[in-house]
Amino acid sequence: MSQHRHPGAPGRAGAVPALPDLPEATVARLPEYLRALHALADTGHETVSSEGLANAAGVNSAKLRKDLSHLGSYGTRGVGYDVTLLIEQIESVLGLTQCRSVALVGVGNLGHALAGYDGFASRGFRIAALFDADPSRVGEEINGLVVRHVDELARVAVEESISIGVIATPAPAAQAVADQLVAVGVTSILNFAPCVLSVPEGVDVRKVDLAIELQILSFHEHRKASLTALPGGLAATDTQEAIGT
């Protein structure tokens, strides 16, 4: 995405932080490895094999090794990976060494749940500010944070050095909110509103849409239903299955 490839010239090799230029699919899996690694660290494991970690993360072990190989050789053959070292490396690559400040816009039904969620802080994200357009919500305190009016976004964003914006407003307001976020310099947006956002180049948008997830499940349900009409056996094998994200 917006990334030019120069096959012959690997983006100024030999620089200080190396900038590995990871495949997107790998980036999407690193957080899963990280979670599994934290769980292993908590249970006292010092090293883990690719097989063990792959199991814990629910992926193929070859895939895991290839993913990790992209960020350098941090494993020991015959032994495995040092859990704490690998955690450090992945967190470094993901840019989690610095705590990132998040602004949440739209403190409604969903916004409340997000604001009260402790899973952000534990992963190195700090919800730094809450915004809403509804005057009756402004001033409300949630989890130690006061809801501010969205007009204050510009000022607060700078004060709190916001780096990620989360949109939890109704869909019709989402584009306007995105524009405001972009205007104050936010270049990463997580969008919960069911709509496509148009943003300038250089701004990353990821979306979470529950209805889409359910519809995908519905399709597979539908397919399974039309399949059970004819095939041989419904022998209950115990192989496990998952769907790629």
Add this chain to the structure above:
Amino acid sequence: MSQHRHPGAPGRAGAVPALPDLPEATVARLPEYLRALHALADTGHETVSSEGLANAAGVNSAKLRKDLSHLGSYGTRGVGYDVTLLIEQIESVLGLTQCRSVALVGVGNLGHALAGYDGFASRGFRIAALFDADPSRVGEEINGLVVRHVDELARVAVEESISIGVIATPAPAAQAVADQLVAVGVTSILNFAPCVLSVPEGVDVRKVDLAIELQILSFHEHRKASLTALPGGLAATDTQEAIGT
């Protein structure tokens, strides 16, 4: 996934519903097209070109045409696609013609928001039952639905003919809940708990993990930051960018 390919023998051609066997990437995009189509229908459009629909859905028009071609030829050359016809076709393929019943397990912070969300019903999903393990929550009424104890799952699942289960419990409880859902015959699960679920073959699991989304954004933020240290211009082009799901 768990789907055998016989290149020479296209899965008993000539059957009644045809069962198009769509690429997974296409299935994931159909709901987006559907949303865009509904928006177009609401604004009075009767037909739409691949270019127009692709724009509304935020994808490449060639990709959209290929996606739609997988479910048959429902466009008219020189004109475009009939909006209502296409809606019907996509809904039919996704299995949305019948309303699917959803069971939500774990009515906490996030569960409350989900239970009160009206975006499900409008997409053909019905939240048919709410469950929690906490006795103090059982009996509570949310959006016209009473929270039941999770032990009643087996009975209620059959009564309400549940086809999709949503897990919004803390991570340590998620696997047990998944097992219970599978035990009562649920073959599609949407998991919000940050953990991997192990399920038998034939059961589909999709997960939504906000921390992962934020970490992916963090990576790109990190990359952009290390990039701005050296390159030529930050010329504000107005091309828009999105990240694949």
Add this chain to the structure above:
DNA sequence: AGGCGCTTGTGAAGAGGTGCACAAATCGCG
């Protein structure tokens, strides 16, 4: 009726991701 412009549907090429299989590397032990 015929031509013209527009749009679909698709072949083909390329890019990216996956998983196997194995050589290379490391550790522990005799």
Add this chain to the structure above:
DNA sequence: CGCGATTTGTGCACCTCTTCACAAGCGCCT
């Protein structure tokens, strides 16, 4: 010190997905 057990890192083949480019098809206008 050497050997075998173990595990990483990766070359390779395969597969899926994306994107381009264009012929075929359709409607409209003259």
